[in-house]
Amino acid sequence: MPAALRAHPELVRLPGIARGWVPHLHVLAASLAADLQLVVGHGCRFYNTVMLAGIILAAGASLRMGRPKALLPCADGRSFLATLAGKFAAAGLLRVVVVVRAGADEIRADVERGNLPVVLAENPDPARGQLSSLLAGIDALAAADLEAVAVMPVDQPLVSEETI
Numbered sequence: 001m002p003a004a005l006r007a008h009p010e011l012v013r014l015p016g017i018a019r020g021w022v023p024h025l026h027v028l029a030a031s032l033a034a035d036l037q038l039v040v041g042h043g044c045r046f047y048n049t050v051m052l053a054g055i056i057l058a059a060g061a062s063l064r065m066g067r068p069k070a071l072l073p074c075a076d077g078r079s080f081l082a083t084l085a086g087k088f089a090a091a092g093l094l095r096v097v098v099v100v101r102a103g104a105d106e107i108r109a110d111v112e113r114g115n116l117p118v119v120l121a122e123n124p125d126p127a128r129g130q131l132s133s134l135l136a137g138i139d140a141l142a143a144a145d146l147e148a149v150a151v152m153p154v155d156q157p158l159v160s161e162e163t164i
Helices: 003-007 080-090 105-113 130-140
Strands: 052-058 095-101 119-123 148-153
Touching: 052 080, 052 130, 080 095, 080 105, 080 148, 095 105, 095 130, 105 119, 119 130, 130 148
Parallel strands: 052 095, 052 148, 095 119
Antiparallel strands: none
C-alpha cells in the first residue's frame, strides 16, 4: 500500500466509495503524499459575468445567536451581509439576491445604509429550510438569462473572491 493511502486516505479516495479515486488534488495536499504520482493539468471554463448571479441565504431564524447572523460584525466593522455582498461583487457577480424572512427590517436597513448592490427577496415560509430559501432566490432571478448561480449562506463571510 502506498504511503499516501496509509497516511492520508482522504487525499486519494472518495470517502465511503470503493475504488472512487479523486481525479484532482490540490498541489499542497498532494505534497503530503510521498508515493503519490501527481499529474498537474489546468483547465478553465470562462463565463460571461453578465450571465452569473449570486444568492445569499439569510432567512434563518438565528435562534442560537439571538440576532440575525447577517448583521454580525466582521473584523472590519462591516456586517456579514455587507462583507459577503462586497465579495460577490468583487468576484464579478452582477446580480445578487439576498433571501430574507418576513419582517427582516434590520437586514433591509443594513442593505440601505450600506448601499449594498443586492436585491432582497422574501422567503414566505423559511421554516421549511434552506431549500425553500434557495427556491425563493431562484424565483427572484427567473427573468434573468443566467448560466450559473453561486449560492452562499450569509454566515460564511470569510470566503475569498477567488472561491466564489
